[in-house]
Amino acid sequence: AVKKIENVFEHLQTARRTLRELRLLRYLRGHENVLHPDAVYFARSGADFAHVYLVTDRVDTDLGNLLRRRDLQMDQNHHLFLMYQCLRGLKWIHSAGVVHRDLKPKNLLVSTGWDLQICDFGLARIVCPPGSKAASSLGTSRTTQADVVATSTAKQPNMTQYVCSRYYRPPEALCGKARCSPSLDMWSLGCIWAELIADGTVCFFGNSTTDVLRSIVKLLGAPPQNWTADIPSEKCCEFLARCSRELKVGPQKPESVFEWEYVHKESDEMARDAVTLLNRLLRWEPEDRLTAAGGLHELLFHDLHCEEDEPNHDPAAASSARLVYRDGNLRLLDPHSHSQKPGVDPPEASDTAVPLRKGSGD
Incomplete structure (x- = not known):
């Protein structure tokens, strides 16, 4: 597959984002649920050097396309397998000290064998020093998000305010809170999980930021006490308070359990575990x-979970790979590319095949 990044040097921000994405892809390589580049192509002539072409393994479609396909029936086993791979990939990413910041169905590539890869790291950031004890601890199931948030927000570089598409953006980002941690990705993953088990229904739909915030308050309840203390916008605080009054909902508590009408189509045990x-x-x-590591230990994934096959980030995989200019292109050289990593098996309960993108071949 080829990703064309147009007019790379037209804007400084685009050039920086492209370079950052290439570096992060190299740094994160070594995991089968994270997309990695094989080569980067550009024009030999400096005058024509405007676009960059990122070459990766061919993947047939993405989760966004699958969710829009009404002729495709995904069962619970497909949902579990896709979600398990998301958690597995995020464990690798987060244990590297990286936050993706733009998780959505379109950025989850799916092959005809239901293998999933997380892609598009243009907004990703490193929030913990690579190789640090703090970064490596993010890959353990014992680490809580409280530990993660405290670690990843201690010192952070300036970041763009934009994170995620609106439907998958956590409330703290919608309200302009500055902190960034792996918990941002976990909220986005929750929205994707809701969409999966509800047959493509968007969990927090809205035509504006205020619409989405109102949807969140309606489903989860009002924010906990003191949650609005560090929101920079007073109007945002007033809006949340007004929504809570109008919808007649109290604050969400740690033990609160919400019910979503689209999920309760079935009452079996797996559906309850999904909620x-x-x-x-x-x-x-x-x-x-x-956390991603904690999610892998959920009862829902008991049949898929295998600690030895859910690795933390391996810095050696990144240090051994390097971008080399050769014959008019940058090629990623990895001395260990011939080695095979253990993989998870696709679901067996259904013979449904992932349809190819229109025009991608037979």
């Missing part, structure tokens, strides 16, 4: 959300 996972991801307080 439990949703409740543990969609929390007002970032420190109350599950």
Whole structure:
């Protein structure tokens, strides 16, 4: 597959974002649920050097396309397998001290064998020093989001305010709070999980930021006491208070369990566990959300979970790979590319195949 990044040097921000993404992709390589580049192409002539082409393994479609396909039936086993791979990839990413900051169905590539890869790291940031004890601790199930938030917000470089598409943006980002931690990705993952188990229904739909915030208050309840203390906008605080009064909802508590009408189509045990996972991801307080490592230990993934096959980030994989200019292009050289990593098996309960993108071949 080829990703064309147009007019790289037209704006300084675009050039920086492109370079950052290439560096992060190199740094994060070595995990089968994280997209990695094979080569980077550009024009040999400096005068024509405007676009960059990122070459990766071919992947047939993305989760956004699958959710829009009404002729495709995904069962619970497909939902579990896709979510498990998301958690597995995020454990690798977060244990590297990186936050993706733009998780959404479109950025989750899916092959015909239901293998999933997380892509598009243009907004990603390193929030913990690579190789530090703080970064490596993010890959343990014992680490809570409170530990993660405290670590990752101690010292951070200036970051763009934009994170995620609106529907997948956590409330702290919608309200302009400055902190950034892996809990941001976990909220986005919760929204994706809700969309999966509700047959494509967006969890927090809205045509504006205020619409989405109102949807969050309606489903989760009002934010906990003192949650609005560090919101820079007084109007935002007033809006949240007004929504809570109009919707007649109280503050969300740690033990609160919400019910979403689109999920309760079935009453079996797996459906109840699916809602439990949703409740543990969609929390007002970032420190109350599950970590990726903790999510892998959820009862829902008992049949897929294998500690030895859910690795933390390996800095050696990044240090051994390097971008080398050769024959008019940059190629990623990895001396260990021939090695095979263990993988998870796709679901067996259904023979549904992932349809190819229109025009991608037979």
